[in-house]
Amino acid sequence: MSAGLLRVTWLPGDDILRGRCHCGAETEADDPVAIWEWLLAHPDHPGKS
Amino acid sequence: MTRCDPGHKLAGMTTAFVRNQWYVAAYGREIGRELFTRTVCGESILFWRTGNGAVTAMSDRCVHRRFPLSEKPSHLVGDTVVCGYHGFTYGADGVCVAVPGQTRVPRTARLRAYPIVEQDSFVWVFIGDPTLAATTRIPRAPWLDKPGWTVVAGMEPLAARASLLVDNLLDLSHETYLHGGYIGTPEVAETPITTEVDEEAGIVYVSRRMADAACPPFYSNSTGLTGRITRWQDIEYTPPCLYLLHSRIAPVGVLPNDDGSDPDAFHVEVVYAITPETEHSTHDFWAVARDFALDDQEVSDYLEKSNRTVVLQDVAALDTLEQVIATEPDGYQELSINIDTGGLAARRMLARMRAK
Ligand code: FES
Ligand SMILES: [Fe+2]
Numbered sequence: 518m519s520a521g522l523l524r525v526t527w528l529p530g531d532d533i534l535r536g537r538c539h540c541g542a543e544t545e546a547d548d549p550v551a552i553w554e555w556l557l558a559h560p561d562h563p564g565k566s
Numbered sequence: 567m568t569r570c571d572p573g574h575k576l577a578g579m580t581t582a583f584v585r586n587q588w589y590v591a592a593y594g595r596e597i598g599r600e601l602f603t604r605t606v607c608g609e610s611i612l613f614w615r616t617g618n619g620a621v622t623a624m625s626d627r628c629v630h631r632r633f634p635l636s637e638k639p640s641h642l643v644g645d646t647v648v649c650g651y652h653g654f655t656y657g658a659d660g661v662c663v664a665v666p667g668q669t670r671v672p673r674t675a676r677l678r679a680y681p682i683v684e685q686d687s688f689v690w691v692f693i694g695d696p697t698l699a700a701t702t703r704i705p706r707a708p709w710l711d712k713p714g715w716t717v718v719a720g721m722e723p724l725a726a727r728a729s730l731l732v733d734n735l736l737d738l739s740h741e742t743y744l745h746g747g748y749i750g751t752p753e754v755a756e757t758p759i760t761t762e763v764d765e766e767a768g769i770v771y772v773s774r775r776m777a778d779a780a781c782p783p784f785y786s787n788s789t790g791l792t793g794r795i796t797r798w799q800d801i802e803y804t805p806p807c808l809y810l811l812h813s814r815i816a817p818v819g820v821l822p823n824d825d826g827s828d829p830d831a832f833h834v835e836v837v838y839a840i841t842p843e844t845e846h847s848t849h850d851f852w853a854v855a856r857d858f859a860l861d862d863q864e865v866s867d868y869l870e871k872s873n874r875t876v877v878l879q880d881v882a883a884l885d886t887l888e889q890v891i892a893t894e895p896d897g898y899q900e901l902s903i904n905i906d907t908g909g910l911a912a913r914r915m916l917a918r919m920r921a922k
Contacts, residue, residue, distance in 0.1 A: 521765035
């Protein structure tokens with residue numbers, strides 16, 4: 518993955534978004550606002566809920 | 567279904583322009599030896615071609631009493647523009663070379679000149695500090711001017727802020743509802759999407775790959791495919807102006823070869839240039855390039871008519887939306903769900919560019 522690449526995958530029918538930061542940290546959330554906030558907090562990603 | 571965020575403010579809907587960027591001002595074919603004007607990011611710009619074919623761009627307001635130089639009886643004489651009101655005359659660099667009745671031309675008599683690049687069938691203009699133009703990227707849409715591709719294109723005036731068109735194009739699930747019977751089929755809204763943000767390159771990607779989908783009329787009538795299809799929609803948005811939709815259509819199960827060649831698929835490159843005119847209106851440039859039926863005029867006519875119809879469906883919806891939100895008080899709320907992941911990423915990137 519190139520430096521600076523953030524990825525969010527979503528499977529419709531499943532309500533969960535999966536986010537992956539360029540540092541490798543991953544999270545899940547059920548709302549796109551929350552997922553971008555989490556990704557953009559790099560390197561201070563909040564702990565997984 | 568998905569829990570939403572009722573508290574999310576519509577902060578991304580600001581109408582402020584992103585400056586110090588290149589914007590598509592026109593198709594090259596629109597500009598010739600007639601004076602041509604277009605407003606970009608609130609700036610009225612005069613365009614014309616010099617005798618040797620170069621496009622030139624300068625302010626469309628005479629420095630004397632601000633008469634629009636695009637307005638008759640202003641006219642070109644060789645490589646100069648003569649103002650139709652009192653005759654101030656300007657060269658291709660915008661510098662005033664003659665004024666009526668006196669030999670001395672005031673030193674400050676010059677029109678603001680704009681950096682221009684003609685590329686990929688577009689005329690790009692730089693809005694902002696011209697010293698930054700050379701080091702600011704111009705995204706490419708090579709299919710619009712390339713052997714092996716046939717293009718249909720147009721431009722529709724949109725009476726809505728540019729951010730509404732960005733939202734619209736970043737979430738193609740609306741095809742199923744707003745464009746049913748043209749390009750929408752049920753699978754578009756039902757298929758997984760992957761959103762990627764490349765922070766360094768400043769690009770937002772949204773990818774939707776339908777393995778087994780109905781073929782909408784837009785593609786069945788142009789490709790001749792009649793059965794179910796494999797349909798890929800790969801969006802590549804380079805804010806603020808250029809949006810690409812790499813569309814791949816093939817019979818179900820037909821994939822590209824390992825070496826990347828893809829002889830059994832149909833490729834369509836859908837290009838939009840999203841150029842703010844004012845804070846509440848936008849130039850909606852659209853083009854459809856294809857790598858099949860290259861000389862088939864019927865296919866060209868069909869794609870041109872169909873795509874324009876689809877664009878006008880969006881225009882009607884967004885014009886209505888602009889009327890609604892323009893009259894609402896600041897800080898009204900909206901609600902985002904999973905389909906908005908790409909649109910939110912684009913808004914954030916635009917906000918960051920605006921703040922620079
Ligand atoms: S307004 Fe143009 S010459 Fe007077
Ligand atoms: Fe649309």
